[in-house]
Amino acid sequence: MDADMKEKITMGMMVGCLLLALVAMFTTSWLSDDDNNASLSTVYFKADSKTECEGIADLMDGYECDGTIVSATYSDAEAMCEDMAAAFGGDDSECAEMGEAATAGTVGAVFMWLGVVVTLILVLMAVLPMAGVDTLNDLMGNLPDICVTIMNWAAGGLMIAGVVLWLLLIPDGDMDMGYSAYLAIVAGLMGLGSTGMNTFMGDE
Secondary structure (H helix, E strand, O other): OOHHHHHHHHHHHHHHHHHHHHHHHHOOOOEEOOOOEEOOOEEEEEOOOHHHHHHHHHHOOOOEEEOOEEEEEHHHHHHHHHHHHHHHOOOOHHHHHHHHHHHHHHHHHHHHHHHHHHHHHHHHHHHHHHHOOOHHHHHHHOOOHHHHHHHHHHHHHHHHHHHHHHHHHOOOOOOEEOHHHHHHHHHHHHHHHHHHHHHHOOOO
């Protein structure tokens, strides 16, 4: 493979990594089952009707209704769960699981966003010189080579780490891993693959 073709392929993979990561971050199916799903920060439940959905949203602080879909952040769901348990003397053990899910989502989101930022920097370093803008490359050129190498591997590695840590921290439940999480994994693998190809594949 010649240098020009390799550069185009690796850049395409890095752009794909960035786009898939953004899609994963802004979609709501990190966890899913037949009727419910969850993003990194919010849970979504399907009500039987629009009237029921609106009634739940009016009754519970922090809950919102969109058609027949009720949504709430993990933090709001935890607070409401604790209030309901205190009011009716119920078991509040599931409330703690909401708190754990919120923590898992925050950790996953932080690593995902770090990966997105690093990937965006790498893409800009490749694209901006085409427009005659070399400021970013000049700035990065002042860094030690090891820093640039770490950034290249971190682009996809941080995304994979975000998904793995989220999976380790999220409480066991009835919902399975959804397509958003799989997109994040594919994004991370594309980032790592782009760097691996650029690092280990020689030019013809």
